[in-house]
Amino acid sequence: MVYVTSQRKDIVRNEGFRTVIIMKIDFSGLESTAPLCGASSEMFDGFSTSPSFQIPDTTDFDDFQKEAIQMVKPAKGTTTLAFIFKEGVMVAADSRASMGGYISSQSVKKIIEINPYMLGTMAGGAADCQFWHRNLGIKCRLHELANKRRISVTGASKLLANILYSYRGMGLSVGTMIAGWDEKGPGLYYVDSEGGRLKGTKFSVGSGSPYAYGVLDSGYRYDMTIEEAAELARRSIYHATFRDGASGGVASGMLCFIMWDQPDGRSYLVMTLGNFTICTIQLNQPLSSRRCPKLEFLCYSI
Amino acid sequence: MARYDRAITVFSPDGHLFQVEYALEAVRKGNAAVGVRGTDTVVLGVEKKSTVKLQDSRSVRKIVNLDDHIALACAGLKADARVLINKARIECQSHRLTVEDPVTVEYITRYIAGLQQKYTQSGGVRPFGLSTLIVGFDPYTDVPSLYQTDPSGTFSAWKANATGRNSNSMREFLEKNYKETSGQETIKLAIRALLEVVESGGKNIEVAVMTKEHGLRQLDEAEIDAVVAEIEAEKAAAEAAKKAPARES
Numbered sequence: 247m248v249y250v251t252s253q254r255k256d257i258v259r260n261e262g263f264r265t266v267i268i269m270k271i272d273f274s275g276l277e278s279t280a281p282l283c284g285a286s287s288e289m290f291d292g293f294s295t296s297p298s299f300q301i302p303d304t305t306d307f308d309d310f311q312k313e314a315i316q317m318v319k320p321a322k323g324t325t326t327l328a329f330i331f332k333e334g335v336m337v338a339a340d341s342r343a344s345m346g347g348y349i350s351s352q353s354v355k356k357i358i359e360i361n362p363y364m365l366g367t368m369a370g371g372a373a374d375c376q377f378w379h380r381n382l383g384i385k386c387r388l389h390e391l392a393n394k395r396r397i398s399v400t401g402a403s404k405l406l407a408n409i410l411y412s413y414r415g416m417g418l419s420v421g422t423m424i425a426g427w428d429e430k431g432p433g434l435y436y437v438d439s440e441g442g443r444l445k446g447t448k449f450s451v452g453s454g455s456p457y458a459y460g461v462l463d464s465g466y467r468y469d470m471t472i473e474e475a476a477e478l479a480r481r482s483i484y485h486a487t488f489r490d491g492a493s494g495g496v497a498s499g500m501l502c503f504i505m506w507d508q509p510d511g512r513s514y515l516v517m518t519l520g521n522f523t524i525c526t527i528q529l530n531q532p533l534s535s536r537r538c539p540k541l542e543f544l545c546y547s548i
Numbered sequence: 549m550a551r552y553d554r555a556i557t558v559f560s561p562d563g564h565l566f567q568v569e570y571a572l573e574a575v576r577k578g579n580a581a582v583g584v585r586g587t588d589t590v591v592l593g594v595e596k597k598s599t600v601k602l603q604d605s606r607s608v609r610k611i612v613n614l615d616d617h618i619a620l621a622c623a624g625l626k627a628d629a630r631v632l633i634n635k636a637r638i639e640c641q642s643h644r645l646t647v648e649d650p651v652t653v654e655y656i657t658r659y660i661a662g663l664q665q666k667y668t669q670s671g672g673v674r675p676f677g678l679s680t681l682i683v684g685f686d687p688y689t690d691v692p693s694l695y696q697t698d699p700s701g702t703f704s705a706w707k708a709n710a711t712g713r714n715s716n717s718m719r720e721f722l723e724k725n726y727k728e729t730s731g732q733e734t735i736k737l738a739i740r741a742l743l744e745v746v747e748s749g750g751k752n753i754e755v756a757v758m759t760k761e762h763g764l765r766q767l768d769e770a771e772i773d774a775v776v777a778e779i780e781a782e783k784a785a786a787e788a789a790k791k792a793p794a795r796e797s
Contacts, residue, residue, distance in 0.1 A: 393655060
C-alpha cells in the first residue's frame, strides 16, 4: 500500500492498490483564442477546454514541487534596474548568465523589447523570462488589434502578473520590470513569479540589486538630463557587477532608454556592437501613433 | 454533448436565419427607444407604456447604467435584457480589474454584440430578443458615443437612432431633423423624436441624459413636461407662422 502524504484530495485518486496523481495544469496563459464551442463555456461552468497532462508518479508531489522551486530559487543571478526621471524611463542591466558557478555567457541581452514602446527586463530563469515576455507581446498586439488603441503599461503588467500568478508554486522564476510609455506618460512596474506586482519609480532586481540600489538611491534626482541618468544607471550596474559574482564581471552591459517626444520626430533603434560601441539606426517608418509619443532608444555599454 | 438538442438557429435554404429574424420581430413589438448624440451630451429616451395603477413605477427602470460612464436602453424582451445587462456589468468591472482602465463604449458594445451572436450559433439556445442602444463617454477623452446592437449580433455607431415600436418613423424624423446639437438642444431633439410616436406627456416618456461631468441623470416628470411644453409651443408657433403668410397672400 502506498501512503500518499499529500493533503490535496482533488488531485489524488486511488485506483486499487496504486495511487495515481492527476493534476490539471492551467494553460490559459498560452491560449489566445476564444473558447471552442459557443455555449459550452457558459452552459457548463466547470468545463475546462485547456489541455492537461499527467505528472510523473511520485510518492510525494508536494515535496517534488518544493524541490523544483528550490532548484531555481538562487538563480536570479543578475542585476537589472529601471527608474523614471524627467525625460522618460531608464532601463539598465548587466549581461552575464550563470548556471550555478559556471558562467554560461557574458553577452546576454537582458532587456527584452515587448513591443516598440515597452521594454521588459530579465531576471531569474532566462527561458521563463524570454518566453513569457514574448507571450506578453502577443497579448499586447492582440489587444491593440481588438481595441484599436495601444495597451497601457498598467494593463500589460497586469496581464503578465495574472499569468505568473496562475503558475504560482510551479517553479517559474521571473523577476521582471515592465517599463514603457502610454497615454499617461512613462510607466514602470515590477512583476515577479510569486504573483507580485508593484508600481513605482525606481526598481532594481536580482542578486546584485542591493549594490545597485546603494548607488542608485544616493545619486537619483528626478530632474536629471539624459546623459546624467545614463551615467547613473551605468555606474549602478558597474558597482553591482564589481561586488556580485553572479552579475557581469567583464565590463559589458546594455542600457536602453525611451524618450518622450523627440523634436525632430525620428525614431531610432540602437544596438551595442561589442563592449564600447554605440550604433544608432534610424528606422524607415516612425514608431509612433496619433496618441503616443515618438520613441528613441539609446544604448550604451559599460 | 447529447444533453442539449439540435440547434434552434439553423439556416433556411435561401440563406436566412429565421430565429434571428423572429427575434427582430420581437424587438419591433417592444417599446420605442431613441438615442441622440450631441457634441457634449448623449440622450436616451424610452417610451413608457401607460402605468398600471398599482405598480410602483420606480421599480421599472428602462434606462440603466452599465458603469459610471456608460448607459443602456433597450427594446424587446425585458427578461433577456436583465441577463444581458448583468453580464455586461460584470464585464465592465472585469475589464477595470485586468487592465485598470474603464471600458470604452466600443469595447462593451462589442462584448454585448458578441454575446448576442454567440446565442445565434449554439445548440439548444435561442437568440436574445432585444436591440440595445448604448451610450457613453470614452475614458480620457470627451468624445460621446452612441452604439446600437441587434439580435443577430451586429453593432454600429450612430449619430442618432431609434429601435422598437415605430422605429422607422422615428428614424425618418431624425434623418430629417438631425443637426449637431449640445446640451438642452440634444434633449429636445430626442424628445421630439419620441413624441412622433408616443402620446405627449411626462407620464409616457422616460429620458436620461449623460454628460462627461455628471454621468447619467434621469430627468424627472416635471422636467420632461417642461421640455414637452416648450416643444408644443414651438410647434404651435410654427403652425401660426405657416397660416399667417397664407392669409396675407
